[in-house]
Amino acid sequence: MxxxxxxxxxxxxxxxxxxxxxxxxxxxxxxxxxxxxxxxxxxxxxxxxxxxxxxxxxxxxxxxxxxxxxxxxxxxxxxxxxxxxxxxxxxxxxxxxxxxxxxxxxxxxxxxxxxxxxxxxxxxxxxxxxxxxxxxxxxxxxxxxxxxxxxxxxxxxxxxxxxxxxxxxxxxxxxxxxxxxxxxxxxxxxxxxxxxxxxxxxxxxxxxxxxxxxxxAFPQACMNTDRTSCYYSTYNASSFEDALSNEFDQGIKVINMESVRGATEFSKGAGRHGKFEKAKI
Missing domain, CATH: 3.90.226.10 (2-enoyl-CoA Hydratase; Chain A, domain 1)
Structure with missing residues (x-):
């Protein structure tokens, strides 16, 4: 060069x-x-x-x-x-x-x-x-x-x-x-x-x-898990049931990491009416 x-x-x-x-x-x-x-x-x-x-x-x-x-x-x-x-x-x-x-x-x-x-x-x-x-x-x-x-x-x-x-x-x-x-x-x-x-x-x-x-701005583990599940169902799943099973298995892993905190924030008023500015997960 x-x-x-x-x-x-x-x-x-x-x-x-x-x-x-x-x-x-x-x-x-x-x-x-x-x-x-x-x-x-x-x-x-x-x-x-x-x-x-x-x-x-x-x-x-x-x-x-x-x-x-x-x-x-x-x-x-x-x-x-x-x-x-x-x-x-x-x-x-x-x-x-x-x-x-x-x-x-x-x-x-x-x-x-x-x-x-x-x-x-x-x-x-x-x-x-x-x-x-x-x-x-x-x-x-x-x-x-x-x-x-x-x-x-x-x-x-x-x-x-x-x-x-x-x-x-x-x-x-x-x-x-x-x-x-x-x-x-x-x-x-x-x-x-x-x-x-x-x-x-x-x-x-x-x-x-x-x-x-x-x-x-979004909780990263949850977002990336859903993203990965989309790709799995598109390219890798052997059946509809396999895709659903993978979605559940992967999604359940992030419940304790992010979903409980997210629900707590929602109960305090964050993220309602489609507004995410106050949501801090």
Whole structure:
């Protein structure tokens, strides 16, 4: 890296517990190469393992979320070359990250234990779409575009896109995006549940950070337990009964930790009528 070249992945941590992870490769529209994928993964692992940090805001710098995997890196190695094709460094990189239980584009296969909010500006396409799906909540600017643009280049979704996308928007809508490769506007993304909020251009990061601060105000064990139960029922439960059993088993653990105190606060008038300002658990 040149001395004055900015860091491809920038991380800031606030004292109140918000980690902001930013992809910063403006010259490639924040497309991810091998080294950036590892740096991005390391940033999420650090967030995951830091007990002080409670919520992550994930975004891309300079008006673009992420344009996917850096195809300039792939194009350096032709399929007929000695180092290219299935034996080239891209596949070698993929095998290496597989051993870390992550995806070629970085953390997209991880099951993060704490909330992540994706702040999407500009393009979130191909692998960038897959990375945006890592967020529990996606805040999109009104000019944002989601899409499986890699369809036209013969690049498959191998970073969780076929798994997460259908869970979020449903099989029919997911297949529409995956098969056609068409772009989906922020407004359509909101209608299908791919985006949770749409804000004016330039305001996604601020809105995502505001939501993160709202989450910080809640009892964390209870919130994260409910979050984990949602993911278990979506991806891991063997049956409806299994999902219900897991929900109860996990939820009962936090009753003594937070629920009794919460009920006490409610009896004193805190949190009534949907107002949480006075609730301190």
């Amino acid at each position: 040149a001395q004055n070249e900015p860091q491809a992945v920038q991380v800031t941590k606030s004292s109140d517990g918000i980690t902001t992870i930013t992809i910063n490769r403006e010259h490639r529209r924040n497309a991810i190469d091998g080294p950036t994928a590892h740096k991005l993964t390391d940033a999420f692992l650090a967030f995951e393992n830091d007990p002080v940090q409670k919520v992550c805001v994930f975004n891309g710098a300079n008006g673009t979320f992420c344009a996917g995997f850096d195809l300039h890196e792939v194009a350096k190695y032709g399929p007929g070359s000695e180092k290219g094709g299935y034996n080239g460094p891209i596949i070698e990189h993929s095998h290496r990250v597989q051993s870390r239980n992550i995806g070629p584009i970085g953390p997209s296969r991880m099951q993060i234990k704490k909330p992540v909010i994706s702040a999407v500006s500009g393009y979130a396409v191909a692998g960038g779409l897959e990375l945006s799906l890592l967020g529990d909540i996606r805040v999109a600017e009104d000019d944002a575009v989601f899409g499986v643009f890699c369809r036209r280049f013969g690049v498959p979704l191998i970073d969780g896109g076929t798994v997460r996308l259908q869970a979020i928007v449903g099989l029919g809508r997911a297949l529409d995006m995956i098969l056609t490769g068409r772009g989906v506007s922020a407004e359509e993304a909101l209608q299908m549940g791919l985006a949770n909020r749409v804000v004016p251009k330039g305001q996604a990061l601020a809105e995502a950070t505001s939501i993160a601060r709202q989450l910080l």
